[in-house]
Amino acid sequence: MTSLFDSLRLRDLTVANRVWVSPMCMYACEGEPGVVGAWHVAHYGQFALGGAGLIVTEATAVLPEGRVTPEDAGLWGDDHVAPWKTVTDAVHLAGSAIAVQLAHAGRKGGKFRGLPGDEFANSSVPADLGGWTTVGATGEAFGRYDAPAKATADDLAATVAAFGAAARRADEAGFDAIELHGAHGYLLHELLSPVTNTRDDDWASRERLLLETVAAVRANWPQGKPLIVRLSVDDVAPGGLTAEDSASLATRLGELGVDLIDCSSGGLVAGAEYAATPGYQVPGAATVRRLSGLPTSAVGLITSPEHAASIVAEGSADAVMLGREMLRNPYWARHAASALGVSLPGVSRYHRAHA
Template sequence: MSRLFTPLTLRDVTMRNRLWVSPMCQYSAVDGVPQEWHHTHLAQFASGGAGLIVAEATAVAPEGRISPEDAGLWNDEQRDAWAPIVAAIRRRGAVAGVQLAHAGRKASTWPPFAERRGSVPLDEGGWTTVAPSAIAFDGYAEPVALDRDGIDHVVAAFAAAARRAVEAGFQVLELHGAHGYLLHQFLSPLSNRREDEYGGSLENRARLLLRVLDAVTDAAPGVPVIVRFSATDWADGGWDAEDTVTVARWAAERGADFFDISSGGLVAHQKLTTGPGYQVPLASRIRREAGVPVNAVGMIDDAAHAERVIADEDADAVMAGREWLRDPHYALRAASELGADIDYWPAQYLRARPVARRSPDPGR
């Protein structure tokens, strides 16, 4: 029996399998409001058999957007636009999650398919960014260091976005503490040079993440919460796997249910070598040493590899991104390749199923 195609339950939410869709920014929202593109983009993965679909990094405040075209959940119009998208995912049997995010010093940038790079000028729709310290990401505008009131505003914004997410029908919430965005910026000594209770020691640098976690679990009681970490900055003197193990334990004690283990993104001078499954050892270490459930992510692009990650107990689930973009029916294909007898092939697609229950007449 395929381990990849066994269910996994967080609190009272059950994912039908362990092959999940990573949050992937589409840079196609208007004033934070998701569009028809988002509906098609996300619903197709549910038809394709995904267990959990986590919608893209969704800003909890306007200044938290990576780009002016990012999706948001800071007002009710955005919530109401997400609702039919979430309903479409759930109707097709997948669990709908959303990644709540604040980009911090990496906000107000041009989207990746724009002709320009770096920060969007203030007179062209950009805004002043915020961060733990007034240290710019390489090539970006210098941010303003958050004061205590600003930090309180961030915590409140995450809580309010969590409430709106649940009202929109999302069943799982993910906190984005990775890839060099605001929560990660507070965690890493390379971007956090504060001398107050939010800087210095690991306990202090983790304070904002844990406050946000507390606020979100209070705002959405009973809803499973995933925390995404970059397990290492891939840079000398930065955040590393040992720090991740410690803070993952603290987060689990505060109510986090699961951990999404990625890496990098904090600094431009990171040094890493990528390849299929290059982040799996990080996920395995966090799982083993922190004693928490995790998913692995990063170039896990074929069914046999994903199955092996679960069977070897390196992770409890696998998230993929680009492979879902290449094939929105990745899970259906993987089930066929692994010989997993799943019962959620769409009836409309049964004639393509390479096992029983296909139409005897492919011309009909």
């Protein structure tokens, strides 16, 4: 029976345990577009000190127009590499592995960040305030956002190339793994789902953009480093993809060099409703794992050590992703280990706390 604190090997990377930090948008690049800074070093470093096995970064755009907000992180330019290297060095020094989530927001990009105290939320940033025209599978808008331009064949080909170039930069920046954001209604997901991809050209082949992106990334990413794909394994939309559909897709992704599926759900269309309860996305992860044979991670209101441990022990997923709970308690992994009677290697400079 696998333990939450057993290591997990993905290609040449051995992740120390199965407690992972889920990607969470931070909207914290407030200087040069896409350039991370000291705040990111502190933010990601705290999780490493707290004992998380793998930390997945916020959505990091492969093109300027692929940002969710103007304050998003990026890897579309070589000037982004050195700042990210500062972050990865800090995480490695504190004992954890780190993956970058590469993303293109598609029609859901270019919005106001909506942090507490901000004047606007859930609407598009106008051009005179730093916004841009987004691109989508079609010209249909998401909710209250501005309508995108329908992506041309050249736009989509350029996006594939941008993901490949960002993968090369991710290696230079010292990342241990890449996660491709193919979930939550962003561009890769938008083309993937029958609900949103109603095109009538060659890109009506719904899996094409994701599969070509995986191939481009794998070609620019060392063979010894793992590649993860985040999927909304259930679209939570009438006529959308189901966990069984996602399992079939995962099989093809595995053949192209994907090593793990990070299982989430929803985000495709505005107004979709579902009950978010502790572990509500675990069944999808279990289905993908069982039918595809690929390792999975599960996310979704997982907060207690006992619950997290049971997910891994029962074989529903190979790792658990924690988001908001990690923000509340960056040392969750160490506290969970203590609660479960497991001894984690301590931080030597903190030896007084562990004596």
